[in-house]
Amino acid sequence: MSVINAFRSIIVLAPLLCGSAFALEQPIVVSFADQPINKFNQKLELAQHQKRNWSKQPESISAHYAGNRFQLAKVKQYQGKVVTYNVSAAKGKHPKMLLIISMEKQRDNWILDAARLTWQCENGLHFGTDRCSNNH
Template sequence: MGFNNALRSLIIFSTLVCGTAFALEQPIVVSFADQPINKFNQKLELAQQQDRSWSQQPESISAHYAGSSFQLAKVKKYQGKVVTYNVSGASEQHPKMLLILSMEKQKNRWKLDAARLTWQCKNGLHFGTDRCSNNH
């Protein structure tokens, strides 16, 4: 068994073992789709000027961007930024979605740097932007 096969087996094994609890320690993301952030940042700036409670902490900012169909799964600090991972449940019509938001504080105000969406097809081992088939 070559190194690449051993590594692939280890990744698959760790995903299967952790998959039931969402494996957010390190989800395997192979591709993502950038999501718009400019209008949200304008809304966030206004909310911070008005001292709206949701605009003060990364967790609540993340929840506001993600919406009610997503649940905050993890918050991580990375290179001076705060990265949040929000996950939605899978259904027969939709794959499990993962929304990754990166934000930082500039001049005492939060601002999104990036919003990236990726998903996991039914019985999939990784998150990506592949088309999911509706076949069971």
């Protein structure tokens, strides 16, 4: 992954609302790291062929990719794609993370276009890929 692909210019996201413990209001994402999607897309294609329940809707596909540390915050339609925003709470030395997944339907099957991870350091004003200080 090149530095150009890993770090992006300022992107302002629409408001994200979910449970009070994960509430985000208009987070500013200044950079993100692209996450691997090829192996997941292979797994997703097989699951769709086998008609597995998790592979039928964007919300459950997103949850399957994100894992149990994340909670779905918002689902949005954008330029013909479905974009999901998943948030994890800050725990101990781990910062609050935001996982943004973009997917589209191709020939009646879903496929991930991108998965991008960014985080918010303690007392941070934005989400980015900066190193967080472990000093609390």
